[in-house]
Amino acid sequence: MSVMYNRVALIGLGLIASSMHWAMKRGGLAGEVTGYARSEETRETARRIGLCDRVCDSAAEAVEGADLVVLCVPVGVMGAVAAEIKDALAAGATVTDVGSVKRDVIAAVGPHIPENVHFIPGHPMAGTEYSGPESGFAELFDDRWCFLVPVEDTCPDAIAKLRAYWEALGSNVEEMDAEHHDLVVAVTSHAPHLIAYTMVGVADDLRRVTDSEVIKFSAGGFRDFTRIAASDPTMWRDVFLTNKDATLEILGRFTEELFALQRAIRTGDGDHLFDYFTRTRAIRRSIIDAGQDTDAPNFGRTGTPKS
């Protein structure tokens, strides 16, 4: 138990903020945690379940006197929220965010940050398919990566402190620049999500196979896509609209590759398919070796699909 920030303000109270709250409580990392959510319903839920020491009725009130302010709202509204709080920020405070896109957030939030406040963009690469104030849990960040994407001339001490804080929340921290970050997440997260959404949408859309058949027989592979295609619609809409270029680039490459495989199927080129499928198998092995996934068959779900 060691307090790292005296007051931490969480603006937006969804999956990430609520998990940060419980992880802070687990580690005793904050003197006080304040919180704010735009919707009254969310604020009431937060109060009911003890999410935040103090739930405020405005973002400005929540950030007053906070030495760490974390913007946990969809990336599309980061700029507006920054404008709301800018006059209430304490001198010397650090403002960070948890948005999945960094160039756009920096452009939207940066101009609102006062001279005497540190702005250190961040992105914990952790989540589940659930959202809202009741979906958080203290272990969400354990052994997951958190990106810090410092802008130029940021105070090294403020960065080091934020890094130590994320490590205390359970994460491994990696620093990189915004452009590279947005490309890395386009590959590892954004494009996969769009592909999953598309596949699930297509299956739902087919008229010759009934909905109930798609659902009944989903264990053949389809169900693996449905988890990430169940992620928060608002968050993901904003991600794609703000990381447009990198996502479209990867999707272009994906389509190219898909066409090559379709052509191999059409022309009966079994060797091309076999070689491709052998290569992708090796990648899974690397991910398991890197501790980024379980090696239990079927993600450990086998035989007990529903507890």
Add this chain to the structure above:
Amino acid sequence: MSVMYNRVALIGLGLIASSMHWAMKRGGLAGEVTGYARSEETRETARRIGLCDRVCDSAAEAVEGADLVVLCVPVGVMGAVAAEIKDALAAGATVTDVGSVKRDVIAAVGPHIPENVHFIPGHPMAGTEYSGPESGFAELFDDRWCFLVPVEDTCPDAIAKLRAYWEALGSNVEEMDAEHHDLVVAVTSHAPHLIAYTMVGVADDLRRVTDSEVIKFSAGGFRDFTRIAASDPTMWRDVFLTNKDATLEILGRFTEELFALQRAIRTGDGDHLFDYFTRTRAIRRSIIDAGQDTDAPNFGRTGTPKS
């Protein structure tokens, strides 16, 4: 414990056959289980781990006197295996298979089946990303679906017996015709696998994001694809080559839908994206309600990616 077939011959000793063996032992469903695999290495492994009561050195020897013969080889070699065993099949025996494609298997195997033998094509929709004789386990078929795809004029008693056998192995059984089967699995299994293979291949192929970054940061969504993209390359090559039409049809629909979403990203049509993502979220809910997946966040992997 009730013996349903006096002698069951498993031809091909991979994930499905080995799981059938252990499930038969669990339920005491077979008097004797014989087995054959083309590779001597696989036969030796089978003998070492006690897979099958008797491992034979030819397919013909394995099927002698068997009242149930199960073809558990990749669909591309089903016809050749049927030709190998046809003269050794006992009168009144039932031949079935576990191939993921049915029209092609029926066309390849059917002509080799003697008049006095029942041929009842089957497809247990169960598996993991692992393959080989050591990957099987008794629970693989529990609560999963198994398709039976009887051809015309098949003896109803033989079908009823095979159905009861699959139910005793743990499965739910669904009968349908071959054409509909091949379409259903194209949607729920074959197209998702090809999409996953493609996504994993693309990520591996990118030069601007290093391999180690793709692996390190895979928990952002990418890792969900890698499981099914780690499935057996030979099996899947054959699936795509033999269920060509249905798979290409679904992939065509997929591409169309993907282009519509790409256009929405490019033009900034947030409403289209939001509506699409809301719909796909509901489908996951249905799959969980149908008992076909776990409702634990991250498939239950959270916080403990590697045990």
